[in-house]
Amino acid sequence: MNTQVSLSGLVLDNPVIPASGTFGYGYEFAELYDINILGSFSFKGTTRDPRFGNPTPRIAECESGMINSVGLQNPGIDKVIAEELPRLRACFHKPVIANISGFSVDEYKYCCERIDREEQVGLIEVNVSCPNVHGGGMSFGTSPEMAAEVTRAVKSVTTKPVYIKLSPNVTDITAIAKACEEAGADGISLINTLMGMRIDIKRKKPVIANKMGGFSGPAIFPVALRCVYQVYEAVNIPIIGMGGVASAEDVIEMMLAGATAVQVGAANLVDPFASKKIIEDLPRVMAACGIENLTDCIGGAHHG
Amino acid sequence: MKQVKLTVRSNEPIAKSVYKMTLTGDLSAVTAPGQFVNIQLDGLYLRRPISVCDCTDGVLTLIYKVVGKGTAQMAGMTGGEVLDVLTGLGNGYDLAKSGEEPLLLGGGVGVPPLYMLARKLREAGKKVTVILGFNAADEIFYEDEFRALGCETFVATADGSVGDKGFVTDVLKNHALSYSYFYTCGPEPMLRAVYNATNTSGQLSFEERMGCGFGACMGCSCKTKYGNKRICKDGPVLEKEEIIW
Numbered sequence: 001m002n003t004q005v006s007l008s009g010l011v012l013d014n015p016v017i018p019a020s021g022t023f024g025y026g027y028e029f030a031e032l033y034d035i036n037i038l039g040s041f042s043f044k045g046t047t048r049d050p051r052f053g054n055p056t057p058r059i060a061e062c063e064s065g066m067i068n069s070v071g072l073q074n075p076g077i078d079k080v081i082a083e084e085l086p087r088l089r090a091c092f093h094k095p096v097i098a099n100i101s102g103f104s105v106d107e108y109k110y111c112c113e114r115i116d117r118e119e120q121v122g123l124i125e126v127n128v129s130c131p132n133v134h135g136g137g138m139s140f141g142t143s144p145e146m147a148a149e150v151t152r153a154v155k156s157v158t159t160k161p162v163y164i165k166l167s168p169n170v171t172d173i174t175a176i177a178k179a180c181e182e183a184g185a186d187g188i189s190l191i192n193t194l195m196g197m198r199i200d201i202k203r204k205k206p207v208i209a210n211k212m213g214g215f216s217g218p219a220i221f222p223v224a225l226r227c228v229y230q231v232y233e234a235v236n237i238p239i240i241g242m243g244g245v246a247s248a249e250d251v252i253e254m255m256l257a258g259a260t261a262v263q264v265g266a267a268n269l270v271d272p273f274a275s276k277k278i279i280e281d282l283p284r285v286m287a288a289c290g291i292e293n294l295t296d297c298i299g300g301a302h303h304g
Numbered sequence: 305m306k307q308v309k310l311t312v313r314s315n316e317p318i319a320k321s322v323y324k325m326t327l328t329g330d331l332s333a334v335t336a337p338g339q340f341v342n343i344q345l346d347g348l349y350l351r352r353p354i355s356v357c358d359c360t361d362g363v364l365t366l367i368y369k370v371v372g373k374g375t376a377q378m379a380g381m382t383g384g385e386v387l388d389v390l391t392g393l394g395n396g397y398d399l400a401k402s403g404e405e406p407l408l409l410g411g412g413v414g415v416p417p418l419y420m421l422a423r424k425l426r427e428a429g430k431k432v433t434v435i436l437g438f439n440a441a442d443e444i445f446y447e448d449e450f451r452a453l454g455c456e457t458f459v460a461t462a463d464g465s466v467g468d469k470g471f472v473t474d475v476l477k478n479h480a481l482s483y484s485y486f487y488t489c490g491p492e493p494m495l496r497a498v499y500n501a502t503n504t505s506g507q508l509s510f511e512e513r514m515g516c517g518f519g520a521c522m523g524c525s526c527k528t529k530y531g532n533k534r535i536c537k538d539g540p541v542l543e544k545e546e547i548i549w
Contacts, residue, residue, distance in 0.1 A: 068521065270351060
Protein backbone atom coordinates (compact mmCIF):
# COMPACT_ATOMS: atom_id res chain seq x y z
CA MET A 1 0.00 0.00 0.00
CA ASN A 2 1.42 3.38 -1.01
CA THR A 3 0.36 6.64 0.64
CA GLN A 4 3.00 8.81 -1.05
CA VAL A 5 1.91 11.91 -2.95
CA SER A 6 3.85 14.65 -4.70
CA LEU A 7 3.19 18.40 -4.65
CA SER A 8 5.13 20.07 -7.47
CA GLY A 9 8.11 17.78 -6.88
CA LEU A 10 7.85 17.85 -3.09
CA VAL A 11 7.30 14.21 -2.17
CA LEU A 12 5.21 13.60 0.97
CA ASP A 13 5.06 10.24 2.78
CA ASN A 14 1.32 10.77 3.08
CA PRO A 15 -1.09 13.53 2.06
CA VAL A 16 -1.98 14.66 5.60
CA ILE A 17 -0.91 18.20 6.47
CA PRO A 18 -2.06 20.12 9.57
CA ALA A 19 -3.45 23.42 8.36
CA SER A 20 -2.00 26.82 9.12
CA GLY A 21 -3.20 28.38 12.35
CA THR A 22 -4.16 25.09 13.96
CA PHE A 23 -0.66 23.74 14.58
CA GLY A 24 1.36 26.80 15.66
CA TYR A 25 4.99 26.32 14.67
CA GLY A 26 4.74 22.64 15.57
CA TYR A 27 6.19 22.18 19.04
CA GLU A 28 2.98 22.08 21.10
CA PHE A 29 2.21 18.94 19.11
CA ALA A 30 5.78 17.64 19.09
CA GLU A 31 5.42 17.31 22.87
CA LEU A 32 2.51 14.92 22.25
CA TYR A 33 3.71 12.76 19.38
CA ASP A 34 6.46 12.44 16.80
CA ILE A 35 5.27 14.96 14.21
CA ASN A 36 7.61 13.44 11.62
CA ILE A 37 4.78 11.05 10.78
CA LEU A 38 3.02 13.98 9.08
CA GLY A 39 3.18 14.52 5.32
CA SER A 40 4.19 18.06 6.21
CA PHE A 41 2.55 20.93 8.07
CA SER A 42 1.68 24.49 7.24
CA PHE A 43 2.96 26.87 9.89
CA LYS A 44 1.07 29.78 11.46
CA GLY A 45 0.28 32.55 8.98
CA THR A 46 3.25 34.89 9.00
CA THR A 47 3.43 38.57 8.05
CA ARG A 48 6.29 41.06 7.65
CA ASP A 49 5.72 42.74 11.02
CA PRO A 50 4.82 41.14 14.36
CA ARG A 51 1.06 41.18 14.97
CA PHE A 52 -0.95 40.75 18.16
CA GLY A 53 -4.11 40.18 16.17
CA ASN A 54 -7.69 40.98 17.10
CA PRO A 55 -9.21 41.70 20.53
CA THR A 56 -10.73 38.79 22.49
CA PRO A 57 -13.12 36.99 22.54
CA ARG A 58 -11.78 35.51 19.30
CA ILE A 59 -13.59 32.17 19.45
CA ALA A 60 -17.24 31.13 19.13
CA GLU A 61 -18.69 27.64 19.01
CA CYS A 62 -21.14 26.46 16.34
CA GLU A 63 -22.96 23.24 15.52
CA SER A 64 -20.17 20.96 14.21
CA GLY A 65 -17.67 23.75 14.04
CA MET A 66 -16.24 26.97 15.37
CA ILE A 67 -15.60 30.56 14.41
CA ASN A 68 -12.22 32.18 14.96
CA SER A 69 -11.13 35.76 14.64
CA VAL A 70 -7.49 35.52 15.65
CA GLY A 71 -6.40 38.07 13.07
CA LEU A 72 -3.02 36.71 12.01
CA GLN A 73 -1.27 36.89 15.36
CA ASN A 74 2.38 36.04 14.65
CA PRO A 75 5.88 37.14 15.67
CA GLY A 76 6.77 38.50 12.21
CA ILE A 77 8.89 36.94 9.46
CA ASP A 78 12.29 37.87 10.93
CA LYS A 79 11.56 36.26 14.28
CA VAL A 80 10.03 33.22 12.60
CA ILE A 81 13.25 32.72 10.64
CA ALA A 82 15.56 33.52 13.56
CA GLU A 83 13.71 31.66 16.32
CA GLU A 84 10.79 29.49 15.26
CA LEU A 85 12.41 27.63 12.36
CA PRO A 86 15.59 26.67 14.28
CA ARG A 87 13.41 25.45 17.16
CA LEU A 88 11.24 23.48 14.75
CA ARG A 89 14.32 21.93 13.15
CA ALA A 90 14.96 20.04 16.37
CA CYS A 91 11.63 18.19 16.21
CA PHE A 92 10.61 18.18 12.53
CA HIS A 93 12.98 16.85 9.90
CA LYS A 94 10.82 17.17 6.81
CA PRO A 95 10.24 20.19 4.58
CA VAL A 96 7.64 22.49 6.13
CA ILE A 97 5.04 24.61 4.36
CA ALA A 98 5.48 28.35 4.97
CA ASN A 99 2.14 30.15 5.19
CA ILE A 100 2.60 33.81 4.25
CA SER A 101 0.11 36.63 4.55
CA GLY A 102 0.26 40.34 3.90
CA PHE A 103 -1.40 43.72 3.61
CA SER A 104 0.23 44.78 0.34
CA VAL A 105 1.73 43.10 -2.70
CA ASP A 106 5.13 44.31 -1.54
CA GLU A 107 4.66 42.67 1.85
CA TYR A 108 3.85 39.29 0.30
CA LYS A 109 6.89 39.70 -1.91
CA TYR A 110 9.15 40.70 0.98
CA CYS A 111 8.12 37.73 3.12
CA CYS A 112 8.46 35.21 0.29
CA GLU A 113 11.87 36.57 -0.64
CA ARG A 114 13.02 36.10 2.97
CA ILE A 115 11.54 32.61 3.27
CA ASP A 116 12.96 31.55 -0.11
CA ARG A 117 16.42 31.31 1.50
CA GLU A 118 15.24 28.86 4.16
CA GLU A 119 16.18 25.31 3.28
CA GLN A 120 13.61 23.91 5.71
CA VAL A 121 10.76 25.36 3.69
CA GLY A 122 9.58 23.00 0.95
CA LEU A 123 6.65 24.98 -0.32
CA ILE A 124 5.14 28.44 0.14
CA GLU A 125 1.43 28.76 0.77
CA VAL A 126 0.33 32.32 0.08
CA ASN A 127 -2.74 33.23 2.07
CA VAL A 128 -4.90 35.66 0.09
CA SER A 129 -7.97 34.60 2.01
CA CYS A 130 -7.79 35.57 5.70
CA PRO A 131 -11.28 36.84 6.60
CA ASN A 132 -10.15 38.40 9.88
CA VAL A 133 -8.06 41.39 8.87
CA HIS A 134 -8.99 44.61 7.14
CA GLY A 135 -7.20 46.06 4.14
CA GLY A 136 -5.34 42.85 3.46
CA GLY A 137 -5.75 39.13 3.58
CA MET A 138 -8.97 38.24 1.85
CA SER A 139 -9.14 41.41 -0.24
CA PHE A 140 -6.31 39.97 -2.38
CA GLY A 141 -8.18 36.74 -2.89
CA THR A 142 -11.60 37.98 -3.91
CA SER A 143 -10.63 39.39 -7.30
CA PRO A 144 -8.88 37.40 -10.06
CA GLU A 145 -6.73 40.42 -10.96
CA MET A 146 -5.45 40.98 -7.41
CA ALA A 147 -4.84 37.27 -6.82
CA ALA A 148 -2.87 37.14 -10.08
CA GLU A 149 -0.86 40.21 -9.12
CA VAL A 150 0.15 38.68 -5.79
CA THR A 151 1.01 35.40 -7.53
CA ARG A 152 3.24 37.11 -10.11
CA ALA A 153 4.98 39.21 -7.46
CA VAL A 154 5.69 36.20 -5.26
CA LYS A 155 6.80 33.97 -8.14
CA SER A 156 9.36 36.60 -9.16
CA VAL A 157 11.24 36.27 -5.85
CA THR A 158 11.24 32.53 -5.14
CA THR A 159 12.11 29.26 -6.80
CA LYS A 160 10.09 27.25 -4.28
CA PRO A 161 6.67 25.95 -5.31
CA VAL A 162 4.02 28.61 -4.65
CA TYR A 163 0.48 27.57 -3.71
CA ILE A 164 -2.16 30.25 -3.42
CA LYS A 165 -4.67 29.70 -0.60
CA LEU A 166 -8.12 30.78 -1.74
CA SER A 167 -11.25 31.99 -0.01
CA PRO A 168 -14.65 30.38 -0.48
CA ASN A 169 -16.24 33.80 0.18
CA VAL A 170 -16.40 34.62 -3.54
CA THR A 171 -18.89 34.32 -6.38
CA ASP A 172 -16.74 32.08 -8.56
CA ILE A 173 -13.71 30.41 -7.01
CA THR A 174 -12.72 28.84 -10.34
CA ALA A 175 -12.12 32.26 -11.95
CA ILE A 176 -9.69 33.14 -9.18
CA ALA A 177 -7.97 29.75 -9.32
CA LYS A 178 -7.54 30.11 -13.09
CA ALA A 179 -6.11 33.62 -12.71
CA CYS A 180 -3.54 32.28 -10.21
CA GLU A 181 -2.62 29.44 -12.55
CA GLU A 182 -2.14 31.83 -15.47
CA ALA A 183 0.02 34.06 -13.25
CA GLY A 184 2.34 31.14 -12.58
CA ALA A 185 1.05 29.53 -9.38
CA ASP A 186 2.36 26.00 -8.88
CA GLY A 187 -0.77 24.92 -7.04
CA ILE A 188 -3.90 26.00 -5.22
CA SER A 189 -4.82 25.54 -1.54
CA LEU A 190 -8.49 25.68 -0.68
CA ILE A 191 -10.56 26.53 1.20
CA ASN A 192 -9.88 29.09 3.90
CA THR A 193 -12.68 29.64 6.42
CA LEU A 194 -16.19 30.79 5.57
CA MET A 195 -17.26 34.16 6.96
CA GLY A 196 -19.64 33.62 9.84
CA MET A 197 -20.88 35.02 13.13
CA ARG A 198 -22.75 34.22 16.34
CA ILE A 199 -24.79 36.48 18.60
CA ASP A 200 -25.13 35.97 22.35
CA ILE A 201 -28.90 36.16 22.84
CA LYS A 202 -28.64 37.17 26.50
CA ARG A 203 -26.10 39.95 25.97
CA LYS A 204 -27.66 40.69 22.57
CA LYS A 205 -24.22 41.26 21.13
CA PRO A 206 -21.91 39.36 18.76
CA VAL A 207 -19.94 36.67 20.63
CA ILE A 208 -16.71 37.63 18.89
CA ALA A 209 -15.16 41.03 19.66
CA ASN A 210 -14.51 41.62 15.95
CA LYS A 211 -18.17 40.65 15.30
CA MET A 212 -17.43 38.20 12.47
CA GLY A 213 -14.86 35.50 11.92
CA GLY A 214 -13.90 32.44 9.95
CA PHE A 215 -16.16 29.39 10.25
CA SER A 216 -14.40 26.02 10.18
CA GLY A 217 -14.97 22.44 11.29
CA PRO A 218 -16.91 19.45 9.91
CA ALA A 219 -19.90 21.67 9.06
CA ILE A 220 -17.98 23.24 6.15
CA PHE A 221 -16.66 19.98 4.65
CA PRO A 222 -19.33 19.74 1.89
CA VAL A 223 -18.63 23.34 0.82
CA ALA A 224 -14.88 22.70 0.74
CA LEU A 225 -15.34 19.47 -1.18
CA ARG A 226 -17.52 21.23 -3.75
CA CYS A 227 -14.88 23.97 -4.20
CA VAL A 228 -12.09 21.42 -4.67
CA TYR A 229 -14.23 19.54 -7.21
CA GLN A 230 -14.93 22.72 -9.20
CA VAL A 231 -11.35 24.00 -9.12
CA TYR A 232 -10.02 20.57 -10.19
CA GLU A 233 -12.04 20.89 -13.40
CA ALA A 234 -10.84 24.47 -13.96
CA VAL A 235 -7.06 24.18 -13.53
CA ASN A 236 -4.22 21.79 -14.34
CA ILE A 237 -2.09 22.44 -11.25
CA PRO A 238 -2.24 20.42 -8.00
CA ILE A 239 -4.74 21.23 -5.28
CA ILE A 240 -4.32 20.97 -1.52
CA GLY A 241 -7.85 20.42 -0.22
CA MET A 242 -9.01 21.48 3.22
CA GLY A 243 -12.08 22.49 5.18
CA GLY A 244 -13.66 20.35 7.88
CA VAL A 245 -11.49 17.29 7.28
CA ALA A 246 -11.71 15.09 10.39
CA SER A 247 -11.17 11.49 9.28
CA ALA A 248 -9.26 9.27 6.86
CA GLU A 249 -12.54 8.88 4.96
CA ASP A 250 -12.66 12.67 4.52
CA VAL A 251 -9.10 12.58 3.15
CA ILE A 252 -10.05 10.01 0.50
CA GLU A 253 -13.20 11.98 -0.37
CA MET A 254 -11.17 15.18 -0.83
CA MET A 255 -8.70 13.32 -3.05
CA LEU A 256 -11.51 11.85 -5.15
CA ALA A 257 -12.77 15.43 -5.61
CA GLY A 258 -9.33 16.39 -6.92
CA ALA A 259 -6.98 17.13 -4.04
CA THR A 260 -3.40 15.86 -4.25
CA ALA A 261 -2.86 16.49 -0.54
CA VAL A 262 -5.24 17.31 2.29
CA GLN A 263 -5.00 19.66 5.25
CA VAL A 264 -6.52 19.05 8.66
CA GLY A 265 -7.48 22.21 10.53
CA ALA A 266 -10.01 22.65 13.31
CA ALA A 267 -9.88 18.91 14.12
CA ASN A 268 -6.39 19.44 15.63
CA LEU A 269 -7.85 21.89 18.13
CA VAL A 270 -10.52 19.61 19.55
CA ASP A 271 -8.36 16.47 19.38
CA PRO A 272 -4.62 17.20 19.47
CA PHE A 273 -4.01 13.71 18.09
CA ALA A 274 -6.43 14.12 15.15
CA SER A 275 -3.79 14.29 12.39
CA LYS A 276 -1.93 11.30 13.83
CA LYS A 277 -5.13 9.25 14.06
CA ILE A 278 -6.05 10.10 10.46
CA ILE A 279 -2.62 9.03 9.18
CA GLU A 280 -2.76 5.77 11.13
CA ASP A 281 -6.27 5.05 9.88
CA LEU A 282 -5.49 5.79 6.22
CA PRO A 283 -4.31 2.27 5.21
CA ARG A 284 -7.48 0.72 6.66
CA VAL A 285 -9.73 3.08 4.70
CA MET A 286 -7.62 2.65 1.54
CA ALA A 287 -8.06 -1.11 1.83
CA ALA A 288 -11.79 -0.77 2.38
CA CYS A 289 -12.03 1.38 -0.77
CA GLY A 290 -9.77 -0.87 -2.83
CA ILE A 291 -7.06 1.78 -3.21
CA GLU A 292 -3.49 0.48 -3.53
CA ASN A 293 -1.75 3.71 -4.58
CA LEU A 294 -3.21 6.84 -3.07
CA THR A 295 -2.20 8.98 -6.05
CA ASP A 296 -4.44 6.83 -8.26
CA CYS A 297 -7.55 8.20 -6.59
CA ILE A 298 -6.79 11.90 -7.14
CA GLY A 299 -9.74 13.33 -9.05
CA GLY A 300 -11.27 9.88 -9.23
CA ALA A 301 -14.81 11.20 -8.87
CA HIS A 302 -14.49 13.10 -12.16
CA HIS A 303 -13.91 10.11 -14.41
CA GLY A 304 -16.65 8.19 -16.14
CA MET B 305 -0.72 17.64 28.84
CA LYS B 306 -2.29 14.24 28.41
CA GLN B 307 -5.39 13.04 26.63
CA VAL B 308 -7.05 10.56 29.00
CA LYS B 309 -10.32 8.80 29.68
CA LEU B 310 -11.67 9.68 33.10
CA THR B 311 -14.61 8.00 34.81
CA VAL B 312 -17.18 10.08 36.67
CA ARG B 313 -17.38 8.81 40.25
CA SER B 314 -19.84 11.29 41.71
CA ASN B 315 -21.64 14.46 40.72
CA GLU B 316 -23.79 16.50 43.07
CA PRO B 317 -25.11 20.03 43.54
CA ILE B 318 -23.34 21.93 46.33
CA ALA B 319 -24.88 25.42 45.87
CA LYS B 320 -27.28 27.19 43.54
CA SER B 321 -26.40 26.01 39.98
CA VAL B 322 -23.01 24.81 41.27
CA TYR B 323 -21.96 21.16 41.07
CA LYS B 324 -19.08 19.13 42.38
CA MET B 325 -17.87 16.25 40.19
CA THR B 326 -15.22 13.71 41.07
CA LEU B 327 -13.40 11.64 38.44
CA THR B 328 -10.82 8.87 38.44
CA GLY B 329 -8.24 7.75 35.90
CA ASP B 330 -4.75 8.76 34.82
CA LEU B 331 -4.18 12.09 36.57
CA SER B 332 -0.39 12.12 36.21
CA ALA B 333 -0.39 15.28 34.06
CA VAL B 334 -2.03 17.38 36.79
CA THR B 335 1.01 18.93 38.44
CA ALA B 336 0.00 22.24 40.01
CA PRO B 337 -2.97 23.99 41.61
CA GLY B 338 -4.55 26.50 39.24
CA GLN B 339 -4.33 24.22 36.20
CA PHE B 340 -7.43 23.20 34.26
CA VAL B 341 -8.80 20.29 32.26
CA ASN B 342 -10.63 20.44 28.91
CA ILE B 343 -13.59 18.07 28.60
CA GLN B 344 -15.14 16.70 25.42
CA LEU B 345 -18.94 16.45 25.62
CA ASP B 346 -21.51 14.80 23.37
CA GLY B 347 -22.67 16.90 20.44
CA LEU B 348 -20.57 19.93 21.34
CA TYR B 349 -17.70 20.83 19.04
CA LEU B 350 -15.37 22.59 21.45
CA ARG B 351 -14.19 21.13 24.74
CA ARG B 352 -15.19 22.76 28.03
CA PRO B 353 -12.32 24.11 30.16
CA ILE B 354 -12.90 23.59 33.90
CA SER B 355 -10.43 24.51 36.64
CA VAL B 356 -9.05 21.81 38.90
CA CYS B 357 -10.44 22.14 42.43
CA ASP B 358 -8.33 19.31 43.82
CA CYS B 359 -6.35 16.32 42.67
CA THR B 360 -5.25 13.87 45.32
CA ASP B 361 -5.28 10.12 46.02
CA GLY B 362 -6.23 9.34 42.43
CA VAL B 363 -9.34 11.52 42.49
CA LEU B 364 -9.87 14.70 40.47
CA THR B 365 -12.41 17.16 41.87
CA LEU B 366 -14.06 19.74 39.63
CA ILE B 367 -16.54 22.39 40.76
CA TYR B 368 -18.50 24.07 37.98
CA LYS B 369 -21.47 26.36 37.56
CA VAL B 370 -24.17 25.55 35.01
CA VAL B 371 -23.96 28.40 32.51
CA GLY B 372 -24.73 26.77 29.16
CA LYS B 373 -25.20 23.58 27.17
CA GLY B 374 -21.91 21.97 28.19
CA THR B 375 -22.18 22.46 31.92
CA ALA B 376 -25.89 21.51 31.78
CA GLN B 377 -24.86 18.22 30.17
CA MET B 378 -22.27 17.69 32.90
CA ALA B 379 -24.85 18.42 35.60
CA GLY B 380 -26.97 15.55 34.27
CA MET B 381 -24.24 12.95 34.80
CA THR B 382 -24.88 10.43 37.52
CA GLY B 383 -21.61 8.48 37.71
CA GLY B 384 -20.01 5.83 35.54
CA GLU B 385 -19.74 8.09 32.47
CA VAL B 386 -16.36 7.96 30.72
CA LEU B 387 -15.14 11.34 29.48
CA ASP B 388 -12.38 12.26 27.02
CA VAL B 389 -10.34 14.84 28.92
CA LEU B 390 -7.17 16.82 28.24
CA THR B 391 -5.42 17.13 31.61
CA GLY B 392 -2.61 19.21 33.03
CA LEU B 393 -3.41 22.35 31.03
CA GLY B 394 -2.10 25.78 31.99
CA ASN B 395 0.79 26.88 34.16
CA GLY B 396 -0.94 26.89 37.56
CA TYR B 397 0.04 28.87 40.64
CA ASP B 398 3.66 29.13 41.72
CA LEU B 399 3.75 28.26 45.41
CA ALA B 400 7.39 29.22 45.88
CA LYS B 401 6.58 32.93 46.05
CA SER B 402 3.94 32.74 48.78
CA GLY B 403 5.99 33.93 51.76
CA GLU B 404 4.82 32.82 55.21
CA GLU B 405 1.34 34.36 55.24
CA PRO B 406 -0.31 34.06 51.82
CA LEU B 407 -3.76 35.54 51.21
CA LEU B 408 -6.17 33.76 48.82
CA LEU B 409 -9.11 35.65 47.31
CA GLY B 410 -11.75 33.84 45.25
CA GLY B 411 -14.99 35.00 43.67
CA GLY B 412 -17.82 32.61 42.69
CA VAL B 413 -16.54 29.82 40.47
CA GLY B 414 -13.10 31.39 40.87
CA VAL B 415 -13.04 29.78 44.31
CA PRO B 416 -12.38 26.11 43.32
CA PRO B 417 -8.75 26.35 42.12
CA LEU B 418 -7.84 28.07 45.39
CA TYR B 419 -8.75 24.93 47.34
CA MET B 420 -5.88 22.78 46.07
CA LEU B 421 -3.61 25.79 46.42
CA ALA B 422 -4.68 26.29 50.05
CA ARG B 423 -4.14 22.61 50.78
CA LYS B 424 -0.63 22.67 49.30
CA LEU B 425 0.26 25.86 51.16
CA ARG B 426 -1.02 24.41 54.44
CA GLU B 427 1.00 21.23 53.82
CA ALA B 428 4.04 23.50 53.42
CA GLY B 429 3.27 24.97 56.86
CA LYS B 430 2.07 28.39 55.70
CA LYS B 431 -0.43 30.55 57.61
CA VAL B 432 -3.18 30.88 55.00
CA THR B 433 -5.96 33.45 55.00
CA VAL B 434 -8.86 32.98 52.57
CA ILE B 435 -11.52 35.45 51.43
CA LEU B 436 -14.43 33.98 49.47
CA GLY B 437 -16.89 36.21 47.62
CA PHE B 438 -20.38 35.21 46.46
CA ASN B 439 -23.54 36.98 45.36
CA ALA B 440 -25.83 35.55 48.04
CA ALA B 441 -26.10 32.92 50.78
CA ASP B 442 -27.46 30.21 48.46
CA GLU B 443 -24.37 30.45 46.24
CA ILE B 444 -21.80 29.86 48.98
CA PHE B 445 -19.71 26.71 48.87
CA TYR B 446 -16.49 25.32 50.38
CA GLU B 447 -16.36 27.74 53.33
CA ASP B 448 -16.16 24.77 55.74
CA GLU B 449 -13.65 22.92 53.56
CA PHE B 450 -11.21 25.86 53.69
CA ARG B 451 -11.68 26.09 57.47
CA ALA B 452 -11.03 22.35 57.75
CA LEU B 453 -7.64 22.91 56.09
CA GLY B 454 -6.84 25.34 58.91
CA CYS B 455 -7.22 28.52 56.87
CA GLU B 456 -8.58 31.66 58.49
CA THR B 457 -11.63 32.10 56.27
CA PHE B 458 -13.78 35.17 55.57
CA VAL B 459 -16.89 35.32 53.43
CA ALA B 460 -18.35 38.33 51.61
CA THR B 461 -21.74 38.39 49.91
CA ALA B 462 -22.90 41.10 47.52
CA ASP B 463 -26.32 41.17 49.18
CA GLY B 464 -24.92 41.03 52.72
CA SER B 465 -26.81 37.84 53.58
CA VAL B 466 -23.68 36.18 54.99
CA GLY B 467 -20.40 37.63 56.22
CA ASP B 468 -19.19 41.06 55.11
CA LYS B 469 -21.54 42.89 52.78
CA GLY B 470 -19.91 43.64 49.44
CA PHE B 471 -16.95 42.12 47.66
CA VAL B 472 -13.75 40.34 48.67
CA THR B 473 -12.02 43.72 48.62
CA ASP B 474 -14.48 44.97 51.28
CA VAL B 475 -13.17 42.26 53.61
CA LEU B 476 -9.68 43.68 53.02
CA LYS B 477 -10.97 47.14 54.04
CA ASN B 478 -12.97 45.94 57.05
CA HIS B 479 -10.33 43.72 58.65
CA ALA B 480 -6.71 44.50 59.37
CA LEU B 481 -5.25 41.47 57.60
CA SER B 482 -1.54 40.99 57.33
CA TYR B 483 -0.28 38.97 54.36
CA SER B 484 2.96 38.31 52.56
CA TYR B 485 1.63 37.62 49.05
CA PHE B 486 -1.72 37.04 47.35
CA TYR B 487 -3.31 34.54 44.97
CA THR B 488 -6.65 35.22 43.33
CA CYS B 489 -9.16 33.84 40.85
CA GLY B 490 -12.52 35.25 39.81
CA PRO B 491 -14.30 37.42 37.27
CA GLU B 492 -12.17 40.13 35.67
CA PRO B 493 -13.76 43.12 37.53
CA MET B 494 -12.89 41.34 40.78
CA LEU B 495 -9.32 40.65 39.65
CA ARG B 496 -8.92 44.31 38.81
CA ALA B 497 -10.29 45.36 42.22
CA VAL B 498 -7.96 42.90 43.99
CA TYR B 499 -5.02 44.16 41.92
CA ASN B 500 -5.73 47.70 43.11
CA ALA B 501 -6.58 46.85 46.72
CA THR B 502 -3.59 44.66 47.56
CA ASN B 503 -0.26 45.99 48.75
CA THR B 504 1.96 43.02 47.95
CA SER B 505 2.95 41.09 44.88
CA GLY B 506 0.70 38.26 43.78
CA GLN B 507 -0.70 35.97 41.11
CA LEU B 508 -4.02 36.35 39.28
CA SER B 509 -5.80 33.64 37.34
CA PHE B 510 -7.67 34.81 34.22
CA GLU B 511 -10.51 33.45 32.17
CA GLU B 512 -10.94 33.72 28.38
CA ARG B 513 -12.92 32.00 25.67
CA MET B 514 -10.65 29.25 24.34
CA GLY B 515 -10.47 27.27 21.16
CA CYS B 516 -8.07 24.43 21.89
CA GLY B 517 -6.91 25.00 25.49
CA PHE B 518 -3.33 23.90 24.81
CA GLY B 519 -1.68 26.78 23.00
CA ALA B 520 -2.25 25.96 19.34
CA CYS B 521 -4.99 28.27 18.10
CA MET B 522 -4.06 31.66 19.60
CA GLY B 523 -7.72 32.20 20.47
CA CYS B 524 -7.10 33.44 24.02
CA SER B 525 -4.09 35.72 23.66
CA CYS B 526 -3.48 38.72 25.87
CA LYS B 527 -0.82 41.40 26.06
CA THR B 528 1.45 41.50 29.11
CA LYS B 529 4.51 43.50 30.07
CA TYR B 530 6.49 40.31 29.41
CA GLY B 531 5.09 39.96 25.87
CA ASN B 532 2.04 38.33 24.34
CA LYS B 533 0.75 35.35 26.28
CA ARG B 534 -1.82 32.64 25.70
CA ILE B 535 -4.18 32.40 28.68
CA CYS B 536 -4.50 28.63 28.14
CA LYS B 537 -0.81 27.77 27.87
CA ASP B 538 1.31 30.61 29.33
CA GLY B 539 -1.50 31.34 31.85
CA PRO B 540 -4.14 31.21 33.18
CA VAL B 541 -2.06 32.51 36.08
CA LEU B 542 -0.22 35.79 35.50
CA GLU B 543 1.94 37.73 37.93
CA LYS B 544 0.72 41.09 39.17
CA GLU B 545 3.78 42.85 37.77
CA GLU B 546 3.19 41.75 34.17
CA ILE B 547 -0.49 42.58 33.84
CA ILE B 548 -1.70 45.23 31.41
CA TRP B 549 -5.37 46.02 32.02
